[in-house]
Amino acid sequence: MITRRNVLVGTTAAMALMALSSKGMAAGAIGPQVGDYVLVCNEDSQTLSIIDPVTDTVVKSINLTSFDEDRRPPFRFVTGGIIPTHAAMTGKALYHGAINIHGGAPSPDQRLSAVTGRGSSNIYLIDYKDLSIVGNAANPLASSETTAERLTSGVLVGREPHEPTFSRNGKEIWVALRGEGRIAIVDVELAKEESAGKPVRAVREYVETIHGPAQTWFSKDGTLAYVISQKTAEIDVFHTNVGNDGFSAPKRIKTIDISDQDPFAFTPFQKVSPDGAEMWMSHKIADHLSVREIGENYDLLDYISLGEKARPNHVEFAENDKGRVVYASLGRIDDEGPGGVASSQIAIIDRNAPAGERKVVSMFFSHGRESHGVWTDPDATKLYVAHEQDELPGTPNEGQTITSVFDITDPLKPVFVKQIPLGFLDLPSGQLRNKKSINLIYVRPGAQMHTG
Secondary structure, three states: OOOHHHHHHHHHHHHHHHHHHOOOOOOOOOOOOOOOEEEEEEOOOOEEEEEEOOOOEEEEEEEOOOOOOOOOHHHOOOEOOEOOOHHHHHOOOOOOOOOOEEEEEEOOOOOEEEEEEOOOOEEEEEEOOOOEEOOOEEOOOOOOOOOOEEOOOOEEOOOOEEEEEEOOOOOEEEEEEOOOOEEEEEEHHHHHHHHOOOOOOOEEEEEEOOOOEEEEEEOOOOOEEEEEEOOOOEEEEEEOOOOOOOOOOOEEEEEEEOOOOOOOOOOOEEEEOOOOOEEEEEEOOOOEEEEEEOOOOOOEEEEEEOOOOOOEEEEEEEEEOOEEEEEEEEEEEEOOOHHHOOEEEEEEEEOOOOOOOOOEEEEEEOOOEEEEEEEEOOOOOEEEEEEEEOOOOOOOOOOOOEEEEEEOOOOOOOEEEEEEEOOEEEEOOEEEEOOOEEEEEEEOOOOOOOOO
């Protein structure tokens, strides 16, 4: 929960970090700026936490539930003085809100983000101009006992949408439908209209691909699309064939067998390097990362072991005058973390090592459990880490889900700054704890996206 004390503490910490980070920082690198945001997808609460990276405090919890849109008991989060489980609420017949908010991605200009509702089979758009959900409407039943808005249905895309990815020109969102064998390609402008309830269909087409696609990512020039899977040990490569109108006409050009790298067929995440030369991906059950050359051949460059049961989730790049690294968040929880509290770790790979020789050079504790989403600011001064598990006994934020922040002025030697407690969504009928953070993204609205 946001309090005056939290804001003062966050401001003090931010000032201290800025003073610390200014030493040795690359020319022109200033770190987080006013108007930047960190967006965290909370899967169990159907909420989004918005963090101000200048103060490292939560400034807003965005509601993607349909709780309290009506004062009658079937719609209430608290019914008859009894708080039902969140799962019970989302299973009610009159609930029309999000289920299992999971993936998230920014548009190239970072003015919009898309998030997926895995269980509700849809996507929602977030507008950073006013930190709002595109398409929400005024609630005609609004009162002191209800919410002021009625949640949009977003855009229906298909079964088990895992990760959304904006095309390089920002006109499309490619949504990997993990419960199917296809990608939904969404027209962004029509998605705004469909979200507002207009009688349009935002899905331009469905593209058949490998079974259980987890994510699409594009080459830096946008001419190639790569599709990974959590159900088959393959990668699909497509020509995007973007026309003069800015829309794609995808054509599959190659399917790559990666069973040697991922015998368990569970590759949940990939991301292209800032220079556009390489694609890095995590093989979660195989406990490895793969690195492949960007191009139609997609040749294997590195296969990096992370250790037994490391369970890698996401990767992120950090590059400044002190080094070039890749961070990999690990789902494994290790005993004897900071202060004797169990914690996950983050692996550091030195990207300055030659291709074929790259490996984990060190690890550091994430100060949370089951680390998942990771993202840096554009100047590579701070790293943010989301966590799936909470409670954190023995810590100042016991009972909370947290996001951790690190000073990465020296990317090879991250320095822990603080745990950011994600607090609660305040509803008229009670508090809904923000929990099970999956994806996390850093945005600077109006600026070209800095990450690959």
